[in-house]
Amino acid sequence: MYKVVLDVMGGDFAPSSTLEGAKEALKTFPELYLYLVGKKSVLKSWENEERVKVYYTEEVVEMDELPGEALRKKKSASIFKGLELVKNGEAQAFVSAGNSGAIVAGSIFILGRLKGVRRPAIATLLPTLKDHFVLIDAGANVDCKPIDLFQFGIMGSIFFQIICKKNDPPKIGLLSIGEEIGKGNTLVKKAHELFLKSNLNYIGNIEGREIYFGNADVVVCDGFIGNVCLKLSEGLAEAIIQMVKKEVKKSFISLLGIALAEKALKNFKKKADWREYGGAPLLGVKGNVIIGHGRSDALAIKNAIKQAINFIKTDLVEKLASAIKESSKRV
Amino acid sequence: MYKVVLDVMGGDFAPSSTLEGAKEALKTFPELYLYLVGKKSVLKSWENEERVKVYYTEEVVEMDELPGEALRKKKSASIFKGLELVKNGEAQAFVSAGNSGAIVAGSIFILGRLKGVRRPAIATLLPTLKDHFVLIDAGANVDCKPIDLFQFGIMGSIFFQIICKKNDPPKIGLLSIGEEIGKGNTLVKKAHELFLKSNLNYIGNIEGREIYFGNADVVVCDGFIGNVCLKLSEGLAEAIIQMVKKEVKKSFISLLGIALAEKALKNFKKKADWREYGGAPLLGVKGNVIIGHGRSDALAIKNAIKQAINFIKTDLVEKLASAIKESSKRV
Numbered sequence: 233m234y235k236v237v238l239d240v241m242g243g244d245f246a247p248s249s250t251l252e253g254a255k256e257a258l259k260t261f262p263e264l265y266l267y268l269v270g271k272k273s274v275l276k277s278w279e280n281e282e283r284v285k286v287y288y289t290e291e292v293v294e295m296d297e298l299p300g301e302a303l304r305k306k307k308s309a310s311i312f313k314g315l316e317l318v319k320n321g322e323a324q325a326f327v328s329a330g331n332s333g334a335i336v337a338g339s340i341f342i343l344g345r346l347k348g349v350r351r352p353a354i355a356t357l358l359p360t361l362k363d364h365f366v367l368i369d370a371g372a373n374v375d376c377k378p379i380d381l382f383q384f385g386i387m388g389s390i391f392f393q394i395i396c397k398k399n400d401p402p403k404i405g406l407l408s409i410g411e412e413i414g415k416g417n418t419l420v421k422k423a424h425e426l427f428l429k430s431n432l433n434y435i436g437n438i439e440g441r442e443i444y445f446g447n448a449d450v451v452v453c454d455g456f457i458g459n460v461c462l463k464l465s466e467g468l469a470e471a472i473i474q475m476v477k478k479e480v481k482k483s484f485i486s487l488l489g490i491a492l493a494e495k496a497l498k499n500f501k502k503k504a505d506w507r508e509y510g511g512a513p514l515l516g517v518k519g520n521v522i523i524g525h526g527r528s529d530a531l532a533i534k535n536a537i538k539q540a541i542n543f544i545k546t547d548l549v550e551k552l553a554s555a556i557k558e559s560s561k562r563v
Numbered sequence: 564m565y566k567v568v569l570d571v572m573g574g575d576f577a578p579s580s581t582l583e584g585a586k587e588a589l590k591t592f593p594e595l596y597l598y599l600v601g602k603k604s605v606l607k608s609w610e611n612e613e614r615v616k617v618y619y620t621e622e623v624v625e626m627d628e629l630p631g632e633a634l635r636k637k638k639s640a641s642i643f644k645g646l647e648l649v650k651n652g653e654a655q656a657f658v659s660a661g662n663s664g665a666i667v668a669g670s671i672f673i674l675g676r677l678k679g680v681r682r683p684a685i686a687t688l689l690p691t692l693k694d695h696f697v698l699i700d701a702g703a704n705v706d707c708k709p710i711d712l713f714q715f716g717i718m719g720s721i722f723f724q725i726i727c728k729k730n731d732p733p734k735i736g737l738l739s740i741g742e743e744i745g746k747g748n749t750l751v752k753k754a755h756e757l758f759l760k761s762n763l764n765y766i767g768n769i770e771g772r773e774i775y776f777g778n779a780d781v782v783v784c785d786g787f788i789g790n791v792c793l794k795l796s797e798g799l800a801e802a803i804i805q806m807v808k809k810e811v812k813k814s815f816i817s818l819l820g821i822a823l824a825e826k827a828l829k830n831f832k833k834k835a836d837w838r839e840y841g842g843a844p845l846l847g848v849k850g851n852v853i854i855g856h857g858r859s860d861a862l863a864i865k866n867a868i869k870q871a872i873n874f875i876k877t878d879l880v881e882k883l884a885s886a887i888k889e890s891s892k893r894v
Contacts, residue, residue: 296743361802371740374748409702409790412627417705417787440795444802456748457788459740461795464771468796471692471775472803 233265233283234541235323237314240270241292242330243528247274250329253533258283260534261541267323269314289313292330295526299333303341311335315342318519325540327511329524329533336372336514336523343519346549348556351380352516353455354523355391356462357509360446366392366402367443367451370512371459378422381406381452385432386555387515388450394546396449405438405448407457412437419454430559510535513543515552520544564596564614565872566654568645571601572623573661574859578605581660584864589614591865592872598654600645620644623661626857630664634672642666646673649850656871658842660855660864667703667845667854674850677880679887682711683847684786685854686722687793688840691777697723697733698774698782701843702790709753712737712783716763717886718846719781725877727780736769736779738788743768750785761890841866844874846883851875 240250247270254266258281268275268286275286291309293302302309311330315338317323328335336352345352353369368388373380385404392402406424408416415437416424427434438448440461453461510532511524520543524536543549571581578601585597589612599606599617606617622640624633633640642661646669648654659666667683676683684700699719704711716735723733737755739747746768747755758765769779771792784792841863842855851874855867874880 361805374740407791409705409787409794417785420787439798440791440793441798443795444799453791454748456740456751457791460738460771460784460788460792462771463740464774464792464795465799467770467772468775468799469803472800474692 234261234263234544235265235267235325236537236540236544237267237269237317237323237326238533238537239310239314239326239328239330240268240274241310242328243524243533244295244329244526245529246329247271249529250533251278252530253528253537254284256530256534257537261538264537264541266537267314267317269310269317287313287317293334295331297331297334299331299337302331302334303337309334312338312342315339315519315521318521319343324544325520325522327522327524327533327536327540329511329526329528329536332371332523332526335521339514339517339519339521343517343521346516346518346553346556348560349383349387349516351376351383352514353380353384353387354458354512355388355515356458356512357395358444358462358465360444362446364396365443365446365449365451366395367453367458367462368515369453369455369458370462371455372514373455375456376419376454378419378426381419381423381454382426382430383516383556383559385427385430385434385450385452386559387552388452389432390548390551390555391513391515392449394542394548394551398449401433402449403433403435403447404450404452405435405443407440407443407451407453407461408437409439410437411439423452508535510537510539513539513548516556518549520549565592565594565875566596566598566656567868567871567875568598568600568648568654568657569864569868570641570645570657570659570661571599571605572641573659574855574864575626575660575857576860577660578602580860581864582609583861584859584868585615587861587865588868592869595868595872597868598645598648600641600648618644618648624665626662628662628665630662630668633662633665634668640665643669643673646670646850646852649852650674655875656851656853658853658855658864658867658871660842660857660859660867663702663854663857666852670845670848670850670852674848674852677847677849677884677887679891680714680718680847682707682714683845684711684715684718685789685843686719686846687789687843688726689775689793689796691775693777695727696774696777696780696782697726698784698789698793699846700784700786700789701793702786703845704786706787707750707785709750709757712750712754712785713757713761714847714887714890716758716765716781716783717761717890718883719783720763721879721882721886722844722846723780725873725879725882729780732764733780734764734766734778735781735783736766736774738771738774738782738784738792739768740770741768742770754783838863839866841868841870844870844879847887849880851880 355368356370368384389402511522514521686699687701699715720733842853845852
């Protein structure tokens, strides 16, 4: 049995999206056991479901609430109550599409950091022309030190290997403004030195231009830039699709043409769709934590649970712990 | 007469791109007087051209050379010699698609900064679904202080007004990871305080998702993030177009369909094409400096010269100087 906690209150479309996602996941994964945390009014009818245990709480962290404040004032909110189930060993993974800042803060406070990890980070899988790459940190840490970026590289590599089922050491690139050594800001230049001393498959700086062409498997940056890049990519992709559609409609005279073009755009969108990956793990804490996109629908929730099962199966946390331990001998 | 210096040695495709661009510009703009700086072998045949003056130098800053080193060792390189023509008043603007770091360093060293400006910055015009926006700083300063970001906002606004011919105060957004006040890294939070005290049309934080939808006219960030965003946008746009093309080819059976789709993509590309804007000005130095894209072709060079003329006509530098002076009374 894979025991996964789902915060049914988290996300812009919760609880309908989370409950629907839970139903789908239970149907699809026969070895799944779900712990649902949320309001009684929402979960009452789930009490006697098979492979389900419900935990009631009336407190919920709002999407725009300040994480530190939520942690102080709403100790029994669904996010924190769910994380405690992982902390005390009852469950093996936690999934929420709620306030990501609160999930990060709660995970660090309740689960604790893995030994040697200074800053846990969010790893996001993104599409490339060839395959996928991992962007880390996607938003957990807005101000970072060089050692943080280095540890993000280590953790991102482990995650990439598990997700993409590859044994070759992943190519790690440091997001910067030029490929030449010596280009970058102070933070990047110092992190570069740390990577050089490691035994990781470090390929040096990678420019923004290159990341979607699959030149690196793991792209390392601080969480401020990572989050800006992530959101910018989402927005730009959407803007481009809208512009192309407009152009297509302008020049195509036949309805057939429009239909075909729309199909092409849909196929592309599917490849770039974060819902297919379900969510982004927070790496570096003592437990499996998957942060879903705020706009998660049932499919995204189901896939986030699928990821949780995958992390339990593959011992992600143990692998991260030993990689960090190993690295601390070198730098 | 508008007197513009062109560094004919600058750019990946120079000197053929620059010479072709110069020819086109002279044809198109009858009031243009061009100062061409470059190797004798390249410029010999231009000696007796009308509305042209040639300056010979055998030194050239390579595209990957370190700016500081170039400035020390190659004092008479085409970039620096060209800037001196602006410094001594012979010409009114400088255009180069060469090593941008060397252009920035040379401009600061030779022309000097406008009074009150701590860090000159590169302003880039980018397309949105509605119109355009200015991204500033696009790469001149990798490590910034809050006051720098504030000044970028002031200078970016003046540039936007001139380019987009609008009199309304431009909407200035601070690139960050959430729209709520209090979100961002230390730098952004402190810059936010400065903007609040100003009389600029400051709209607060803007997320990466929003910038291509035209919600802000001026997007302010440090030069490291700005450059990463710029390159990432270029790369992603290219990747998406490749992916869509692939999909279109998969699903379209008729050649007609492919041709129509390609036309649509071409129209879109034109809108997003930096060559249409020609180059990005370095704002905050005592003179008009336009930095062309390294991959500039003749069209891009011609349009960069067009921009230079526009800046001379509209007294860009004087406007920047007085805006900075005005702002220093407030913060």
